Structures are given as C-alpha cells and as structure tokens.
Amino acid sequence: MFKNGWGIDIEFPLLDRRTKPRNIGLTMVLDKGLGIGETTDLLETSGEHIDFLKLSFGTSALYSPHVLHKKINLVRSYEVDIYPGGTFLEVALLQGKLDQFLYRAKELGFTCIEVSDGTIEMEKETRKEVIFKAVDLGFRVLTEVGKKDANEKCLVDEMVKQLNEDLENGAYRVIIEARESGTVGVYNSAGDTDLEAFEKILRGAPNPDVIIWEAPLKKQQVHLIKTLGNNVNLGNIPTGEILALEALRNGLRGDTFKDTLTRFSKNFL
Template sequence: MAGSGPSFLTLPERSTKPRSAGLTHVLDKGYSLDRAASVLQAYAGWIDIWKLGWGTAYIEPALAEKVRLLRDHQVKPCTGGTLLEIAWLQGRVDEFFEFATWAGFECVEVSRGSTDLPLAEKHRIIRQARSLGFEVFAEVGSKDPGDLVSAAEWTDELESDLDAGARWLVAEGRESGTVGLYDAGGELREDLLDELVSSRAAGFIVYEAPQRSQQAHLLRRLGSEVNLGNIALDDVMGLETLRRGLRSDTIGLGAALETSVRAH
C-alpha cells in the first residue's frame, strides 16, 4: 500500500497518462515558475493540458523555462485562444505560429469568441496549425453572455472544426463559468449539453467547468472520464477526488460500482 496508495475501496476506473479520455485541462492565469513547479511536482499525474490563459504567454517572463518544465512533466503546454485571435486581427498569424514553435508549445487553442473571425478563417487556421505539427483545441462559444447561440449551431461548428483537423473541441465556459455552456447564474444549459453529447463530436469535447458544482454535474451526467477544462490550479486535487467518487458531490459514482460488485 505504501508504494501506490490504498486500494480497499471500489472506485470508478481512472485512466493514466497519456490519456485519450478524462483529460484535466488547467488554466494558468499568470502563475510564477515556482508555483507551476510546485503544482507539477505534486499533481502532474493528474494534469494533461496546461493552458496559458488569454495572452499571458506573450508577456510571461519565464516562458521558455515554464514550457520546458511542463514538457518534462509530460503535461502539454497550450496557448490561449485570445492570443491567436489578436494575432489574426493584426494580420500576424504566421508570426504567432513562429512564436509558438520557438517557445515549444505542443498545442494551440483556436477560437473566435472575442472577435468576428469568420468560421472559414478559423478552419484555415486550424489546418495551418496542424500542418505545422500543433495539436489543436478548437473552441466554440462566445465570451459575450448575451450571445446565446443555439445548440444546433454549436454542434455544427464543433463537427466542422473536427473535420478541419482539430484534435479536441472546447465548449466555452470562461474562467467565470457564466457564459457559453452556462447561463448567467452558472447553471448548465441542459438543452445544449443534450445536443453536444449526441453529436458525432461528443468524444472529443472538453467542457470548460471552472466551478465545483459544474464539475460535479458533468461527472454525474457523463461519468468519471469526461474531459474538463479551465480548472484552477488549486482545484486539481479536488477535481480528482470528484472523478473518483471521493467527495460528497459525486459519492454515487463509487457507490454505484460498489453495488454492482456486491451483486456479483
């Protein structure tokens, strides 16, 4: 037990890295290199993607060191979608990719939630990113709380992003968890979720879920291996306990398994 931890409870199965499901995608809001090192030392096994939010990568003083640290811990560094949108606005997409290559990013997020980037142009950028060897996270949804795009429009865009070459599809929730996938009060838009989980893109979606209640809801609805994004660094262990049914919000995940085991 000392080597790998206790094993006397029956818990939901949890995949190990490199994962193709159950991704934990964290949001770096501008943390110091020391803070990143300490989180990775403790929890790297639970973290798959590390997004440097918004445009923080552009001004991060220790960018090269942070990216190298992430890669050393088998955590994929990713740029924020807003940075690429700004580059597009200024006609500097090629320069953005040169920067991302120089810095050692493995992933880029391609979004259009902050600008009027046309969908066709988004797809062109996805294809360009793929041709340069980047793993693409294509985000769908606006950062404007008043822009309630229909579920059908979301699904159409997600599926077309997948066709353009995106590896993962991100359902917008922002850092606040009050836009996109959620209403202004942080409640999940069930009609939208119903549409997403029944689409052919379902297995590739990363649901931004910064609030614990949102994480728990999605885990209860979609299981312990749902992909969750925009997780705060302080919440990494908390999310892992939710995934494993070790917290009151998701205790049923483990209980259901225990009932099944006893029945057999």
C-alpha cells in the same frame, strides 16, 4: 489504473479512471500566471493528473521571455501539453500576423494551439486555414466554440455545426466555452447548466469524447462526472483544484462517493 499514493490495497470508489497517456478523461488547467516555483509545485503534486495547461487569455504575452521559456520547458517535462489562450491568437490574426504567431509559438516550445472566435468574427474559411496551418506545424489543435459575451448568444445549432467542421478539419478536441467564471455557453449567470443546450451539443457531436467541457465550478464538474462518467474531458480547472477534481473523478469526495455506496458490501471492521 492510478495506484493510490498510500501504497495499500484500497479500491477507489469510482472505477476505471484513465491514467496518462490518455485520450479521454482529459483535464485542462487554466493558469493565470503561476511562477516557476508554483508551477514546479503544481506539477510535482498533480502533473500526473493534468493533460493541458493553458496560459489564459493573452497573459503569455506579459511574461518576461526568460520566465516564459523556463515555464514552457518545465511543463513539457511532465508530459503536459501547454498552449497560449485563444484570445492572443485572435489578436494576432486580426493584425494579419498568424504565421508569425504560429512560428514563434513553435519556437517557444508550445505544443498546442487553441483556435477560437470568442471575441472576433471569423470566416469559416479562415478558421479552417488556421487549423490546417497549426496542424501542419505539428501542433495539437484544440478549437473552441461559443462566445465570451453572455449578451452575444451563440446559437447552439451553430456551435454544433462548427464543432463537427473543426473535427473534420483536424482539431484534436473541441472546447465548449464557459469562461473562467463558468457563466456562459451551456451555463447561466449562476453557473447552472442549461440542460437543453447541453444535450443538444452532446447529441450533435460524433461522440462525447471529442468534447472538452469548460467547467470551473465544482457543481459543474459533479454534474458532468455524474452524467458522462468520470473520464469526461474537463477544462478551465483552477490551478488550486486539480487534486480536488481528481478526488471527484475517483469517488474520493462525498459528492461522487455517495453514488457508489451500493457497490460496496459494508464490511466495516
């Protein structure tokens, strides 16, 4: 268990929060372009609480080679997986450049690949082959189900089916798309959870731990922690919110602390 940084004997209200290396309780961060100094700060302060760092959408293509190189190595040195957003893979795929994309990603030092069809249409056979190739090259593969366009309703049954196929094909975890805004997939335009869709996905998965829920908004994180426990896998966490989320996961913030009150005898002084 993570020892509190004060070095004193105080128990965190929510128990059994997993520490790294871990296969549950994963936190995936959405990085929209932190520089080297900011990335160093993030990792020094919160590297212990981060499992995956995603260079969002196609932003990795916009870094200078020098900064990209430095950043990838820096992130890896904290044992955090790093990967380019799924959108850039979709762009490459559409141009018949998948192999080039994967080889170069490997060369650059990315440790993980996200396979998505948030914008393009992809045949099931293609998706399977992309996963295979990435796994073959030694990448940890995350797939994503759901559409980026709120008008383009992705049927939940389809999502569930895809999720299971992806896992069979070798995906490490499956991400439920919510975007940076937290307003698509199982969320409505106000960011509130569509409980029916949520439970359908949950019931359709072999177990809850195979899912990473994109949950950029605090209310979404609170709902997921209260429903699925503090070791639920969460994604698209903004870079400034890592410790705040970790406080939620440990009951160190009012929203989740409150539910634990009965567990404590009120010793006070």
